[in-house]
């Protein structure tokens with residue numbers, strides 16, 4: 398909790414910065430004098446920027462040692478530097494970028510950390526044991542929901558090792574241009590979500606019958622068995638295994654209850670196999686962590702995201718997989734990212750994804766500045782450049798060794814840039830498809846975000862949020878701004894909590910309250 402008697406305090410991210418943010422809860426009034434001698438000329442809200450020096454009209458306003466804007470007029474030292482005083486820099490072009498120029502000293506391996514997970518036949522590891530029911534089309538959502546309610550009430554109590562039954566509801570499947578090139582994005586997203594490690598390889602589908610996205614198109618023969626080609630021969634997965642589909646328009650169904658009972662009958666077979674799963678000790682390298690932020694404020698890039706970045710480095714050192722995403726929030730730092738790529742191919746793949754997204758935004762007559770929300774600005778983030786610098790720190794310092802296009806499945810360890818929109822729900826949905834088994838979400842303004850498919854650990858950027866939302870936030874990184882903890886300490890706290898949550902020893906608040914956001918597919922293709 399914030400100490401009301403805390404002396405006036407501002408936070409600078411880099412020695413070259415000419416603005417800092419006010420850390421004190423409630424902001425600080427005009428006339429406040431800091432230890433440095435700087436005096437506030439006006440009230441500055443918490444998380445908002447104060448000019449450390451006189452800024453001439455047109456001069457660079459620098460934070461994180463990068464230009465986050467240009468002064469629209471003369472700004473004397475001690476002024477509140479809000480968005481209306483800043484002109485945003487142009488987006489960095491995608492040519493002549495530094496490619497794989499940073500050769501960091503390799504991080505020392507981190508050994509001996511484990512968690513209790515569910516090992517799958519394909520080698521992946523689940524952190525929860527869930528029956529997921531895949532749907533080919535939105536039309537079947539109501540019937541599936543009805544069946545899931547009965548499965549939970551009548552069947553689940555017989556299978557105590559199964560954590561939950563989840564319908565993978567979505568808005569896709571028909572009324573869409575399914576042969577458009579970009580339709581591959583929502584289709585592979587749905588396919589790969591069904592194969593998430595938390596579902597144990599037990600794929601069952603509910604289909605309507607007449608929809609465009611036919612079961613065989615969603616799950617072509619061999620998809621399930623070939624989750625990981627390397628392991629097929631070893632573990633003897635049956636490559637001919639028939640797809641398990643309940644088709645509502647099937648002639649065999651007479652009446653609604655016949656459909657419901659058919660879903661329940663199929664579900665029971667999968668529940669029996671899932672119930673036989675047991676947790677076993679596995680190395681921390683089996684974690685597949687997706688990080689993202691939502692409801693960001695100026696503290697996101699000062700407290701929570703740097704702590705997540707430190708934890709990202711710990712995970713990479715432990716041999717785990719970490720994905721960072723949110724294209725519009727990292728676009729302005731593209732030169733930092735391409736220079737951190739391990740190879741020119743990785744850098745080029747990053748540029749390809751950014752260029753694709755630039756063109757996508759252009760088709761809608763917007764640019765990356767459409768990202769910032771009213772709440773971001775109220776929280777002190779003037780524009781997307783400032784937000785991007787605070788967002789990228791979630792990726793830590795490790796080399797970037799992989800790139801995923803939206804909806805693709807992750808097949809490697811280390812730090813990967815998984816290209817997704819920044820939209821919380823779409824980013825989470827695409828990271829699920831990539832195979833994440835643990836989700837980390839930082840927030841400053843506060844959001845109760847959660848997913849039914851994987852545990853979501855939420856990290857608050859400010860102590861005030863952590864205090865008010867004490868039963869929604871799992872980690873308080875506001876202690877970094879208060880001066881009562883370091884970035885490293887909060888990073889380690891998060892790392893240890895991850896192992897506990899992954900093991901099922903601890904539940905996140907979102908799990909406790911069953912706060913489940915919808916799957917939201919990214920469909921860049923036309924609807925019809």
Ligand code: CA
Pocket residue numbers: 689690691723819820821824
């Ligand atoms: Ca987000």
